[in-house]
Amino acid sequence: MRIGELARRVGVLVVTIRFYEAEGLLPVATRGDNGYRDFAASMVTRVRFIRRAQELGFTLGELRGFLAVSDLRAPLDGEVREHARRKLADLNARIGDLSRVRGALETLLRRRRCAPPEGPCPIVLALGEEPRQPSTRTMGSAKRGAESSEKPRNKYGSVASNSSNVGRPSSPRTKWTRA
Amino acid sequence: MRIGELARRVGVLVVTIRFYEAEGLLPVATRGDNGYRDFAASMVTRVRFIRRAQELGFTLGELRGFLAVSDLRAPLDGEVREHARRKLADLNARIGDLSRVRGALETLLRRRRCAPPEGPCPIVLALGEEPRQPSTRTMGSAKRGAESSEKPRNKYGSVASNSSNVGRPSSPRTKWTRA
DNA sequence: CTTGACCCTCTACCAAGGTGGATGGTTCAG
DNA sequence: CTGAACCATCCACCTTGGTAGAGGGTCAAG
Numbered sequence: 001m002r003i004g005e006l007a008r009r010v011g012v013l014v015v016t017i018r019f020y021e022a023e024g025l026l027p028v029a030t031r032g033d034n035g036y037r038d039f040a041a042s043m044v045t046r047v048r049f050i051r052r053a054q055e056l057g058f059t060l061g062e063l064r065g066f067l068a069v070s071d072l073r074a075p076l077d078g079e080v081r082e083h084a085r086r087k088l089a090d091l092n093a094r095i096g097d098l099s100r101v102r103g104a105l106e107t108l109l110r111r112r113r114c115a116p117p118e119g120p121c122p123i124v125l126a127l128g129e130e131p132r133q134p135s136t137r138t139m140g141s142a143k144r145g146a147e148s149s150e151k152p153r154n155k156y157g158s159v160a161s162n163s164s165n166v167g168r169p170s171s172p173r174t175k176w177t178r179a
Numbered sequence: 180m181r182i183g184e185l186a187r188r189v190g191v192l193v194v195t196i197r198f199y200e201a202e203g204l205l206p207v208a209t210r211g212d213n214g215y216r217d218f219a220a221s222m223v224t225r226v227r228f229i230r231r232a233q234e235l236g237f238t239l240g241e242l243r244g245f246l247a248v249s250d251l252r253a254p255l256d257g258e259v260r261e262h263a264r265r266k267l268a269d270l271n272a273r274i275g276d277l278s279r280v281r282g283a284l285e286t287l288l289r290r291r292r293c294a295p296p297e298g299p300c301p302i303v304l305a306l307g308e309e310p311r312q313p314s315t316r317t318m319g320s321a322k323r324g325a326e327s328s329e330k331p332r333n334k335y336g337s338v339a340s341n342s343s344n345v346g347r348p349s350s351p352r353t354k355w356t357r358a
Numbered sequence: 359c360t361t362g363a364c365c366c367t368c369t370a371c372c373a374a375g376g377t378g379g380a381t382g383g384t385t386c387a388g
Numbered sequence: 389c390t391g392a393a394c395c396a397t398c399c400a401c402c403t404t405g406g407t408a409g410a411g412g413g414t415c416a417a418g
Contacts, residue, residue: 036384048308088288091280099274124249
């Protein structure tokens, strides 16, 4: 199968297929005498898998690692197995969170408006409340940002000093002077 | 509360808070005479909500829309309600998908290796197979790419000229010199 | 009155995940 | 044989969600 047909079958752009190959998500395709790539039929499933997994919040990096293990058909030994176990835990946490959001959303649809006149929306509360159990959440869009009340030692991250509230009826000349 | 304290409490960078304000995810903070932002205590919950929702695959754009509705405390009328209903359907599909992945992953951990010697990994199959029911999956990382066997009417339809890339050592016949 | 921890604005830049264009070779129908 | 529809390469650019730094004001303690 040529690249165009593969792309058409999955519903992605040709350039995306090439991008995936370059990124190591697809095995380097064999080439004909004309230099054209020739893809096996199984690549349809594989590309479809990539798209679906991406929608579920897996990054291409994770997928690359995962597919590499799958391709090697290597036994699931120590490190990889441990990684899989961690992924499973993440997955469970994630499913739990999404279920909470679903519950809140269902409640919402049963009511007439988002929030009781005072206080925030139940969905905001459901997700925004203090974390009760620090389950290692490092999935999906987890960036390398500081996590849950840790000291963010970068850019305006030092220590100490607290001056919690307003109390400055002072001079009104600054650069901004906006209300 | 000043920006630094808010950032510290949630565990994000100060610049991230400013970024959220600029992106319309937080209401524009009131300013003191010195120009410093002054945040309400409820912003802690709100920012925490944003982080958690992001981890769950919501984009900042979705969150902006959602929070706007929540802030207005407007009744959930036609369009917004419809949107919420669609989100709920997406959510259900997503939870179902993640559950499938979880099942596959559990199976995987019970076995010794990823796949039976022939054929691909069960997880790849579980996600990569032909879509059976075209439920509108437009969540999480859904980009504006072509979808499911549509004609990707972009790229590969025109030609033109360029000037960069000088002095290429073009081979007599082909550029790629096949494998 | 200086120092250091804050705060402000603005501009640049980064990584991920592509998208699009320029330039050119290949294939096939008419 | 010609034109379109493909295929190839490389390079530039876009969006998202931030980060980092320059340049400078504010404020409390020493």
